[in-house]
Amino acid sequence: MENIRTTKGAIRPPQPPGPLKWVRDNLFNNWYNTLLTVVLVPTVLFVLVQSILWVFTKADWRPIIENPMLFAVGQYPRDQLWRVAIGLSGIMFLMGASWGKWGGLLRTISLSFAIVFAFLALLPVQLETLDTDLRIYLGSTVLLIFIGAWLGRLKAVKKAYILIGWAIMPIISIIFLIGFEGVEKIPEVSTTFWGGLLVTFLLSAGGILASFPIGLALALGRRSSLPVVKGFSIAFIETVRGVPLVTILFMFSIILVLLLPADSSLDRLFRAWMAVTFFSAAYTAENIRGGLQAVPIGQIEAAKAVGMNAFQTMLFIVMPQALRAVLPTIVGQFISLFKDTTLVVIVGINDLLGIGRSVINMEPAFLQLDLEVYMFIAAVYWVFSYFMSRASARLETTMGTRTTL
Amino acid sequence: MRKSIALLTLLVAFSLLLAACGAAEETAAPAEATEAMEMTEEPGETEGPAPAAQGGGILDKVKSSGKLICGGRTDLAGFGMLDADGNNEGFDVDLCRAVAAAVLGDPTAIELVPLTAADRGPVLQTAEVDMLSRNVTWTASREAQWGNFTTTMFFDGQGFMITKDSGITSTDEFDGATVCVTSGTTTEQNLSDFFRQNGMSYEAVIFEDTSAVYAAYEEGRCDVTTSDKSQLASVRSGFADPDAHIILDITISKEPLTPVVPHGDDTWYDTVNIVMFALINAEELGVTQDNVEAMKTSDNIKVLRLLGQEGDWGYSDLGLDADALARAIAAVGNYGEIYDRYMGPNGKSFTLPRGPNNLWTNGGLIYAPPVK
Numbered sequence: 001m002e003n004i005r006t007t008k009g010a011i012r013p014p015q016p017p018g019p020l021k022w023v024r025d026n027l028f029n030n031w032y033n034t035l036l037t038v039v040l041v042p043t044v045l046f047v048l049v050q051s052i053l054w055v056f057t058k059a060d061w062r063p064i065i066e067n068p069m070l071f072a073v074g075q076y077p078r079d080q081l082w083r084v085a086i087g088l089s090g091i092m093f094l095m096g097a098s099w100g101k102w103g104g105l106l107r108t109i110s111l112s113f114a115i116v117f118a119f120l121a122l123l124p125v126q127l128e129t130l131d132t133d134l135r136i137y138l139g140s141t142v143l144l145i146f147i148g149a150w151l152g153r154l155k156a157v158k159k160a161y162i163l164i165g166w167a168i169m170p171i172i173s174i175i176f177l178i179g180f181e182g183v184e185k186i187p188e189v190s191t192t193f194w195g196g197l198l199v200t201f202l203l204s205a206g207g208i209l210a211s212f213p214i215g216l217a218l219a220l221g222r223r224s225s226l227p228v229v230k231g232f233s234i235a236f237i238e239t240v241r242g243v244p245l246v247t248i249l250f251m252f253s254i255i256l257v258l259l260l261p262a263d264s265s266l267d268r269l270f271r272a273w274m275a276v277t278f279f280s281a282a283y284t285a286e287n288i289r290g291g292l293q294a295v296p297i298g299q300i301e302a303a304k305a306v307g308m309n310a311f312q313t314m315l316f317i318v319m320p321q322a323l324r325a326v327l328p329t330i331v332g333q334f335i336s337l338f339k340d341t342t343l344v345v346i347v348g349i350n351d352l353l354g355i356g357r358s359v360i361n362m363e364p365a366f367l368q369l370d371l372e373v374y375m376f377i378a379a380v381y382w383v384f385s386y387f388m389s390r391a392s393a394r395l396e397t398t399m400g401t402r403t404t405l
Numbered sequence: 406m407r408k409s410i411a412l413l414t415l416l417v418a419f420s421l422l423l424a425a426c427g428a429a430e431e432t433a434a435p436a437e438a439t440e441a442m443e444m445t446e447e448p449g450e451t452e453g454p455a456p457a458a459q460g461g462g463i464l465d466k467v468k469s470s471g472k473l474i475c476g477g478r479t480d481l482a483g484f485g486m487l488d489a490d491g492n493n494e495g496f497d498v499d500l501c502r503a504v505a506a507a508v509l510g511d512p513t514a515i516e517l518v519p520l521t522a523a524d525r526g527p528v529l530q531t532a533e534v535d536m537l538s539r540n541v542t543w544t545a546s547r548e549a550q551w552g553n554f555t556t557t558m559f560f561d562g563q564g565f566m567i568t569k570d571s572g573i574t575s576t577d578e579f580d581g582a583t584v585c586v587t588s589g590t591t592t593e594q595n596l597s598d599f600f601r602q603n604g605m606s607y608e609a610v611i612f613e614d615t616s617a618v619y620a621a622y623e624e625g626r627c628d629v630t631t632s633d634k635s636q637l638a639s640v641r642s643g644f645a646d647p648d649a650h651i652i653l654d655i656t657i658s659k660e661p662l663t664p665v666v667p668h669g670d671d672t673w674y675d676t677v678n679i680v681m682f683a684l685i686n687a688e689e690l691g692v693t694q695d696n697v698e699a700m701k702t703s704d705n706i707k708v709l710r711l712l713g714q715e716g717d718w719g720y721s722d723l724g725l726d727a728d729a730l731a732r733a734i735a736a737v738g739n740y741g742e743i744y745d746r747y748m749g750p751n752g753k754s755f756t757l758p759r760g761p762n763n764l765w766t767n768g769g770l771i772y773a774p775p776v777k
Contacts, residue, residue, distance in 0.1 A: 067489050069490070069491070070489065073491075075479075077491075078490050078491065129489075190516055192519075193516075195491075254527045257531050265533070346521060347521060348520045350519055354479075354519070357480040358479040358480045361479075361480045362488070364754060364755055365643065366643075367482065368644075370616055
């Protein structure tokens with residue numbers, strides 16, 4: 001009996017250490033760690049406490065509280081805001097539907113948006129800029145997310161419907177945002193008036209969407225046996241990768257216009273979008289090429305052996321494996337693209353950062369509040385980047401277990 | 406080889422996609438695009454005065470599209486800013502509004518394109534904007550390369566700001582001073598020239614970022630800071646105690662800020678120029694935003710000519726109507742009203758004494774040919 005008892009004791013899993021032991025093991029286990037702890041803990045606490053105090057007591061958030069619409073949509077005409085609102089609602093509805101259909105990560109994203117909107121709608125503070133109409137709109141958008149989720153769970157709503165929705169919705173939204181010249185209800189709104197988060201989102205989402213197919217084509221082109229295609233791809237990739245994004249932005253913003261024939265004109269925002277897309281495409285191409293090279297040659301030979309042609313081999317054998325291998329890297333690259341879009345400020349586009357700079361110069365009092373404005377912008381970027389990196393981490397873990405993309 | 410054919414197909418599809426994008430862009434802004442370029446075809450190449458027939462290009466384009474495309478900015482206090490509703494305002498913006506009111510009868514019919522400093526030349530050379538009003542300093546090389554400069558509407562210049570506590574009252578006492586300045590600008594160059602010419606020494610405290618310069622100055626890390634006077638005034642108004650700082654009277658550089666129009670369109674150049682003349686003349690004659698209607702029956706012949714009630718100030722040659730200048734004044738006020746709105750004693754942005762921006766009759770440099 002005693003023997004068994006000892007065995008039991010021996011195979012018992014190690015107990016989690018008590019908090020005191022944890023502290024001793026991790027913070028005070030030898031003299032230099034003790035010294036580091038003694039120096040760093042008060043420093044970290046001091047910085048933390050001071051930052052929190054600054055955020056809640058010292059900082060003056062008036063520039064942000066008084067101008068939420070500037071940060072959201074820039075100069076988009078205020079009587080046409082419903083067009084932006086409908087676009088946002090449509091995308092949120094689709095997001096909810098996708099959550100209902102696929103769950104997982106989309107659930108986290110949809111819920112985060114719902115929480116942010118609900119928080120703003122129910123904010124107990126009376127704010128002039130957060131009026132009843134806006135609160136009702138935010139509330140109904142939350143409702144739309146959940147209605148979408150409920151619909152998405154229904155069997156009758158096929159996956160294809162939602163995917164078609166995702167393909168059509170952004171295009172409709174953009175057309176809706178631009179409007180039509182001469183139509184009274186939805187007059188044309190020049191992209192000059194677009195700004196703030198709207199532009200940041202459009203540039204990064206547009207850049208991500210457009211750069212992926214171009215990057216794919218370049219990656220395949222670089223491995224092609226046709227010398228012209230191969231040469232062009234290598235030249236494009238290496239040229240773009242060889243210069244900073246700032247250079248490409250200037251190239252598209254200033255030099256391109258001087259080179260174009262006199263009877264053509266390109267929208268400024270469109271030019272910036274092209275620059276961002278080409279820049280991102282070159283990097284995407286190299287990432288995808290990495291994935292292509294990771295596919296063992298045996299796979300391709302096997303595909304040929306069963307009678308697949310080159311196109312089928314690429315589409316059904318190589319691509320799924322290659323993309324799965326590099327998807328986390330590509331998501332990581334899109335996060336940096338999202339942050340890189342701040343550079344469009346230097347070609348005169350009022351994205352979130354550009355609007356921040358304009359807000360600082362709105363009133364004499366705001367000139368001293370630049371720290372608050374930049375902190376707010378940094379926080380917005382951090383929140384979105386954090387969610388995207390969480391998404392990428394999640395993809396990495398689920399990729400291995402799932403059988404299809 | 407089948408693989409290469411598939412790849413080729415992919416590439417063709419990709420280029421078609423690009424072409425489609427380009428086409429979509431064309432349709433997005435069809436009318437203005439083609440018309441804008443029609444009139445800019447020659448200017449770049451033609452030497453000497455442009456023929457009158459080619460002249461009316463921009464004016465006609467502005468009239469037919471119903472909007473004035475104005476190069477400006479949204480991030481400079483006093484000159485080009487945004488309000489909470491996203492409307493453009495500021496001294497430079499009001500000059501565009503005056504032109505829009507004169508030509509189109511609607512001061513809100515402007516589309517203000519935010520530009521960076523580097524953008525200013527190219528947008529004029531390609532006539533992407535009808536008018537550039539973005540605190541541009543008029544220089545000989547810009548006149549030659551960029552476009553036609555109209556009338557200087559703001560005489561800026563580099564000045565010095567000091568704290569009252571320093572006890573310094575003039576630049577003669579600057580020897581050995583520490584000066585906060587932005588790096589790599591003409592400001593820094595002017596500063597060094599000034600001290601060398603006066604045989605004085607100084608210690609420069611140089612920062613990359615403009616706001617860092619003034620933060621350091623306010624903390625007392627230097628005795629003096631230097632920049633264009635309008636900027637000094639704007640920064641000072643943001644300080645915790647603006648009255649503790651003085652902007653010295655001395656001006657060490659010439660920065661005549663002037664609206665510009667593209668080269669090669671005389672009618673348009675004249676139109677913008679005359680609107681600027683009108684704003685200045687209106688102040689001289691006491692015509693304001695409020696009394697412009699009443700002044701139409703004034704007994705002063707100069708006022709009647711300005712407001713199109715007597716004679717022709719040139720509108721029939723330009724293809725405008727007699728009331729155009731009166732509309733401009735009614736929209737934004739006279740020169741002094743525009744100035745005071747943003748930079749006057751109760752100015753929206755900051756307070757800067759008019760100094761050289763006073764009317765010539767008050768000892769300033771603001772002078773415009775008569776409108777008659």
